[in-house]
Amino acid sequence: xxxxxxxxxxxxxxxxxxxxxxxxxxxxxxxxHKGVNYESRYVDQDRGQHQxxxxxxxxxxxxxxxxxxxxxxxITQSFAILEYLEERYPDRPLxxxxxxxxxxxxxxxxxxxxxxxxxxxxxxxRYMRDSMELSxxxxxxxxxxxxxxxxxxxxxxxxxxxxxxxxxxxxxxTLADVCLVxxxxxxxxxxxxxxxxxxxxxxxxxxxxxxxxQAAAPKAQSDALRQSL
Ligand SMILES: N[C@@H](CCC(=O)N[C@@H](CS)C(=O)NCC(=O)O)C(=O)O
Numbered sequence: 001x002x003x004x005x006x007x008x009x010x011x012x013x014x015x016x017x018x019x020x021x022x023x024x025x026x027x028x029x030x031x032x033h034k035g036v037n038y039e040s041r042y043v044d045q046d047r048g049q050h051q052x053x054x055x056x057x058x059x060x061x062x063x064x065x066x067x068x069x070x071x072x073x074x075i076t077q078s079f080a081i082l083e084y085l086e087e088r089y090p091d092r093p094l095x096x097x098x099x100x101x102x103x104x105x106x107x108x109x110x111x112x113x114x115x116x117x118x119x120x121x122x123x124x125x126r127y128m129r130d131s132m133e134l135s136x137x138x139x140x141x142x143x144x145x146x147x148x149x150x151x152x153x154x155x156x157x158x159x160x161x162x163x164x165x166x167x168x169x170x171x172x173x174t175l176a177d178v179c180l181v182x183x184x185x186x187x188x189x190x191x192x193x194x195x196x197x198x199x200x201x202x203x204x205x206x207x208x209x210x211x212x213x214q215a216a217a218p219k220a221q222s223d224a225l226r227q228s229l
Contacts, residue, residue: 019221025182028216116150
């Protein structure tokens with residue numbers, strides 16, 4: 001893992017990232033969408049680098065992402081980072097102007113960030129395996145159950161709120177799409193059957209046709225490429 005920043009400020013934003021992290025994937029999409037230059041600092045979670053003392057000084061939770069600003073302020077929690085980017089770089093907005101629509105977008109995004117993703121991250125599965133001694137089939141059952149619970153709710157919300165738009169809320173991506181795409185990517189990678197979720201699949205197709213989303217995908221990250229060499 002790269003060193004924590006020094007004492008004299010840094011030249012550009014630094015994103016502490018791991019290619020497979022759903023939460024970091026969101027932040028990469030927003031940075032790309034807004035055309036913000038940033039430096040990636042790779043945290044190899046397979047080697048436990050997120051638990052290194054140096055990284056824990058940046059984020060005592062031992063989770064990615066962490067964004068370090070030019071004055072070395074550290075921001076953790078992907079949604080706080082997304083809101084920060086939206087406020088600092090208002091061009092190419094990821095929140096609608098209308099307050100009601102903004103609330104709908106935030107609500108959809110939080111359904112993923114607060115309720116869906118936390119059930120399906122590595123530390124949960126590690127605990128199930130190492131402390132609870134659950135079998136692979138039991139852990140897989142958990143993953144499938146909470147994936148379908150999550151996507152079924154998201155699909156119903158999209159049907160309720162919108163009729164037929166390429167993105168979750170309208171004709172351009174919002175934070176709803178930014179949060180949905182990484183969750184879908186993760187599900188596809190893990191062979192979850194998404195055929196029942198038509199709106200979710202439409203949105204995923206629209207988003208992944210965009211360069212900002214393509215460049216943020218796990219498979220396009222340098223740390224992923226390094227692993228496959
Ligand atoms: N609520 C946090 C969650 C961050 C999080 O769960 N990060 C995962 C990767 S997506 C992580 O670092 N996991 C390490 C582990 O599970 O040991 C956020 O949105 O930033």
